[in-house]
Amino acid sequence: MTVQRPNSFRTGPDERGHFGIYGGRFVAETLMPLVLDLEKAYNEAKADAAFQREMESYQAHYIGRPSSLYFAERLTAHFGGAKIYLKREDLNHTGAHKVNNVLGQIMLAMRMGKKRIIAETGAGMHGVATATLCAKFGLQCIVYMGAVDIERQRPNVLRMRMLGAEVRPVTSGANTLKDAVNEALRDWVTNVADTFYCIGTVVGPHPYPAMVRDFQSVIGRETRAQMQDAEGRLPDSLVACIGGGSNAMGLFHPFLDDPSVAIYGVEAAGHGLDKKHAASVTGGRAGVLHGNRTYLLMNDDGQIEEAHSISAGLDYPGIGPEHAWLHDIGRVKFLSATDDEAVAALQLCSRLEGIIPALESAHALARLPEVAGGKPKDHLVVVNLSGRGDKDLDSVAKYLEGGR
Amino acid sequence: MTTRIDKRFADVKKESRAALVTFTMAGDPDYATSVALIKALPKAGADVIELGMPFTDPMADGPSIQAAGLRALTGGQDMKKTLAMVREFRKDNNETPLVLMGYYNPIYIYGVDRFLADAKAAGVDGLIIVDLPPEEDEELCLPALKAGLNFIRLATPTTDDKRLPAVLANTSGFVYYVSITGITGSAVPDSVKVGNAVGRIKRHTKLPVAVGFGVKSAATAKTIAEGADGVVVGSALIDVLRSTLKDGKATPQTVNAVAAVVSDIAGGVRAARKVAAE
Structure with missing residues (x-):
């Protein structure tokens, strides 16, 4: 495949969320308005010096x-x-490293007035980070985790519960991370009004890949x-x-x-x-x-x-x-x-x-x-x-x- | 260009009633049963056939349709067989509109141009692709319209008046209003809200509006039929289908049981007194 080499590798994605042919916003119509709202809120937060200063302060004093x-x-x-x-x-x-991204997204969720946080987790580290920041900021936290992963990452399941999060086992598909993402998306489609989906990595519809990258x-x-x-x-x-x-x-x-x-x-x-x-x-x-x-x-x-x-x-x-x-x-x-x-x-x-x-x-x-x-x-x-x-x-x- | 879908909604309107749109999964639980089922649906009262293209990761579907897709895939269903089913259906039915519904990846991998050509040749009338919002229209929607297929869009309670024109811009055939925020097969719709929403969409388009998600019985179907041009029923049919299976395999009751529920719901739809704004 011939791909044009850009002048800079750091300008992506374009305004529709594309990195070359990749990325985009392939989501159900129910989620599309939410994805657009999120993009707007993120762009505003990104340009807000006070938001950035507050994040840096938590990075130093809370994350270490x-x-x-x-x-x-x-x-x-x-x-x-x-x-x-x-x-x-x-x-x-x-x-x-997961906590770097979660801090940014949870601060954004609060800025958007969302009080219910959902997340998917594989190894449990993203789930633990999300449960941690939800505890710190007093938000409801629901973590979807494949039943197979619950078995092999038991210590993280106990940590999430200790932190007050609800861990929901996922038993569809292969019971692992992919299926936990599907279940989180199904939750989001159902609870659109009050819920923020805190994605744990640089995937998902635009602006998630760019936003998570920026926080990391x-x-x-x-x-x-x-x-x-x-x-x-x-x-x-x-x-x-x-x-x-x-x-x-x-x-x-x-x-x-x-x-x-x-x-x-x-x-x-x-x-x-x-x-x-x-x-x-x-x-x-x-x-x-x-x-x-x-x-x-x-x-x-x-x-x-x-x-x-x-x-x-x-x-x-x-x-x-x-x-x-x-x-x-x-x-x-x-x-x-x-x-x-x-x-x-x-x-x-x-x-x-x-x-x-x-x-x-x-x-x-x-x-x-x-x-x-x-x-x-x-x-x-x-x-x-x-x-x-x-x-x-x-x-x-x-x-x-x-x-x- | 008048399509089978346009004609069917126009005919149904002449009868002063709503259309019944049925969803079943291609290849669930096996190819032969699934073919027999879609052939039986028009006689049982289905006005429009929606046929699901199974996908491993149906992120907007509830447990019933997820399981149906997995049963079909386990039974060896793939895109070629789904298109073959449509050809079988068309052998003795040239009137009932048939719409393929599913997710984009299997189409993308089959190849968009090849898929559109093969679907058109097989006798498909329209497509509903859950994960292709108007923001991604170049992918499939515009090529589909060019190929002479209807592209039916979902509108939802989160689609506000500002966004509706964008959603409706390249929609044809009918508009599929998802009556609740949620996955398929979940909560029961609120008929007043549905009626208001259909009215709202109709202020923006002349297309028929069909309403789905959460239709479980003849009674809910009747309620929705009073305010909409079409009623979509899916998970309820799949639940009945599943209840007839033995060790995951079809039984002699499978096709008849689903057809019986379709007849019952069709009765609900036909009993509705059409009160929607014309």
């Missing part, structure tokens, strides 16, 4: 930003190549400044895991127009790309689901296929539309890591750095042999350590005991 950019000395020595830095999103309140871009902005402080220059490579792709988009976006920075997204290859996996770009094709056109896993009849990853947060058959576009124009290179590789990387990082990464983030670490190994010693790599791995200890233990 900036998160550190940590030089991983022993991982660096282990791979014997590039200097490896970890962007420590695991140190945020609630333990992952604090990751990349901090990384630029922190790397200047540490090394006096920009990094050479960025690596992040990608399910829907919000932690990746947040790290990548501020660097898209710096041609010296190589950018790698790592999808979940599950049992292997020739078996069950969740690598939408590597193993899927363009289609329309959940309000946007993007790369999707599907059969020849356009029926969506179930994804598989050991990581519940990457277990989604789609990807954000901006990533789809960045893939087509060649700005971001897409790699993948299997369940086996992710578990091995989780163990390695735990033992060498004393940091237990989330299984999601471990997919990014799993590509360090190629991205950092064999590179010159002055090559600077940043890995987005998007979340902490406490939630995954049960899954990993079972995996190691029982094989796959």
Whole structure:
């Protein structure tokens, strides 16, 4: 496919929410007026200095930003190549990058006078972040979570309940993240007047992909400044895991127009790309689901296929539309890591750095042999350590005991 | 250009009554039963046939229609078979309008141009695509109109007067008013609100307005028929179909049971005294 390379990679989407052919607003008529209202409210908030100041204040005092950019000395020595830095999103309140986006959306919901918040969650980190901010601001919170995910992410279910959220198990389809999104959309269609749908990643109808990216871009902005402080220059490579792709988009976006920075997204290859996996770009094709056109896993009849990853947060058959576009124009290179590789990387990082990464983030670490190994010693790599791995200890233990 | 849909609504209007629009899922629970069912519907009183194109992720549908779609997909239904069903239907019925309803992705993957050509050739009269609002008209709506198919749009309680003209601009055949905010098969509609809403839409268009979502019985159908040009019934038929299945398979009762409910609801529609503004 021939795609024109733009002057800047950072101007999208257009006013109709398109990144190249991707994105858009493929939603039922009931939701369309709400999506338009949201876009208007977001544009106003974005231009409002007071809104931005208030958000920065909560980022500093409630989330604990900036998160550190940590030089991983022993991982660096282990791979014997590039200097490896970890962007420590695991140190945020609630333990992952998800809270950056939720803070922005909840502040927007309050600005719009919406008192009932719904969310979908896969690994539970977005659900926990949403439950947390709803508790803090006194809002009703309902989280849709696949029955399979409730089983494999039990600690996060308990956290959400402790925070006062109602966790509604989803038993349609494959009982995972895709189906939780469907149920959240069905809730939104039913409760349009008072409900705000807090989407957890850079997918959905416009303006969600752009809005979530903007709220997550604090990751990349901090990384630029922190790397200047540490090394006096920009990094050479960025690596992040990608399910829907919000932690990746947040790290990548501020660097898209710096041609010296190589950018790698790592999808979940599950049992292997020739078996069950969740690598939408590597193993899927363009289609329309959940309000946007993007790369999707599907059969020849356009029926969506179930994804598989050991990581519940990457277990989604789609990807954000901006990533789809960045893939087509060649700005971001897409790699993948299997369940086996992710578990091995989780163990390695735990033992060498004393940091237990989330299984999601471990997919990014799993590509360090190629991205950092064999590179010159002055090559600077940043890995987005998007979340902490406490939630995954049960899954990993079972995996190691029982094989796959 | 007068289509089968235009003609049918005009004929029904001459009889001073509303049209009954039935929704069933193509391939539910299997191809042969589903074909037999749509062939039986006109005799049972259906004026317009809506045939669902199954999709794995029907985000505006409730549990009944979700399950129907999954039964069809499990039974091996795909777009080619859905179009083949329409050809079968047309072999002995050239009058009853048939509308395909569903989501965009299976059409996008089949290929828009190929789909429109094959649908037209099979005898499809119109399309209702839930996840294609007017903002995405270039995708399918405009090509469909060019190919001579009606593109029937959904209007909802959230579609305000400011937005209605945009929604109606490229709508043809009829307007499908979704009487509640919600998924298919949920709450019962409020007849006064529905009547007001139909009146509101009719101030903006000359097209017939059919009302759906939440129609469960002859009584609700009658109430809606008093204020609308058409009554759409879907989940109620699918619930009856499901109740006849044994281990997920069709039984000798399946087609007759659904047809019997359609007859009953058709009776409700026909009993309504048309009071809508003409």
